[in-house]
Amino acid sequence: MKEDTGFLAECLQELSVMIGERPTGSASNRRAEQYIGSVFKAHGLETEHQAFDCLDWEGGSATLRMDGVSIPTAISPYSLPCAVTAPFTILETPEALREANLSGRVAVLGGELTKEAIMPKNFTFWNPEHHREVVRLLEEKAPEAIITVSFSKEHPLPIFEDGDLMIPSAVVAGKYFEAFKAATTQSLELQMRAERRPSKGANVIARNGVPGKTKVVVMAHFDTKPGTPGALDNAAGVAVLLQLSKLLSENPVSGSVELVAMNGEDYFSNPGQMAYLEAFGKSPDQASLVINCDGAGYKVGKTGVSTLNCPEGFVRQLDQKLEAFPALRMSAPWYQGDHMIFAPWELPTIAITSEEIFPLIDEVIHTEKDTVELINAEYLRQTAAFIYEVIRDQ
Numbered sequence: 001m002k003e004d005t006g007f008l009a010e011c012l013q014e015l016s017v018m019i020g021e022r023p024t025g026s027a028s029n030r031r032a033e034q035y036i037g038s039v040f041k042a043h044g045l046e047t048e049h050q051a052f053d054c055l056d057w058e059g060g061s062a063t064l065r066m067d068g069v070s071i072p073t074a075i076s077p078y079s080l081p082c083a084v085t086a087p088f089t090i091l092e093t094p095e096a097l098r099e100a101n102l103s104g105r106v107a108v109l110g111g112e113l114t115k116e117a118i119m120p121k122n123f124t125f126w127n128p129e130h131h132r133e134v135v136r137l138l139e140e141k142a143p144e145a146i147i148t149v150s151f152s153k154e155h156p157l158p159i160f161e162d163g164d165l166m167i168p169s170a171v172v173a174g175k176y177f178e179a180f181k182a183a184t185t186q187s188l189e190l191q192m193r194a195e196r197r198p199s200k201g202a203n204v205i206a207r208n209g210v211p212g213k214t215k216v217v218v219m220a221h222f223d224t225k226p227g228t229p230g231a232l233d234n235a236a237g238v239a240v241l242l243q244l245s246k247l248l249s250e251n252p253v254s255g256s257v258e259l260v261a262m263n264g265e266d267y268f269s270n271p272g273q274m275a276y277l278e279a280f281g282k283s284p285d286q287a288s289l290v291i292n293c294d295g296a297g298y299k300v301g302k303t304g305v306s307t308l309n310c311p312e313g314f315v316r317q318l319d320q321k322l323e324a325f326p327a328l329r330m331s332a333p334w335y336q337g338d339h340m341i342f343a344p345w346e347l348p349t350i351a352i353t354s355e356e357i358f359p360l361i362d363e364v365i366h367t368e369k370d371t372v373e374l375i376n377a378e379y380l381r382q383t384a385a386f387i388y389e390v391i392r393d394q
């Protein structure tokens, strides 16, 4: 047991401290990919690096001046750079956007238009028409830049996160909306540094295969947002995956297992998920069960095990197994996360995340505060041991 928590702590250390942030397409993301592949191989598993195209985006400072004062501003992730001085138009509703003439102007979007993040234009899993319309109208009207006023009063939480959007975009915290409305000049100055470089990324897939048999897919994403060590999100899940590869090498199981270190959950267009699904759709050995581990092992509260499309008898078995793992318990369904990419197949699915992670989402997750100190390695040991038993008994 001690040896196992030691191994898990080592994995967390490597991914979250030695490598740190690992956005899809970046050099550190490739380092994480190589590390995961090497651990899988060391445990004797056949390993595939499933490659795809993406961007290596580097964003720098953003400055916004209006009426001679600076307003704290952040560049939207994946945005193009800009240096503009132009008049601006405040838009709060879809109707106002439909009617606006934005040529040569900066569009300041707030109110109804920015009450939630807008899906990237080429995102296919879920993209409502009112999001598509906003993007379409902006591209038609081609403002010099877009400033979005976040739904969050205190934090500039991004509205656009879209490497395919060809208009530079910035974000300010909600509390600054008044400053635009009260401005005495009609013009502002926005400067942002950034670079979009074409790059590559890869999922790392380890197989313990029995040809022709349906498989259990266990996945955890290893990429992060820029600027976060991504310990809970999701070095923790990857550590569980690597621990599983160790358990499988020590005590092989008779069934087929695919361990998928997914790359792109925190990247705007989910390219790793798309690449995986494309191959998955064509693969003859279908999955009988999908297990996703994202945000497990938070030292506060328990790690929750939720199910989707699972027969009642199977859920009861899981519940019984959990009696041996006090850090875990059955939990309410969880509809976010990578496992939802399998929704069209309606596969039995187990999603594992920390029950108390939700209060961390605005302040800690995706920030520099998501560090290994938040994680209890013993919880991860139990998570891996539980998943191992589920696989073994399939």
Ligand SMILES: [Zn+2]
Binding pocket: 221, 233, 234, 265, 294, 295
């Ligand atoms: Zn995540």
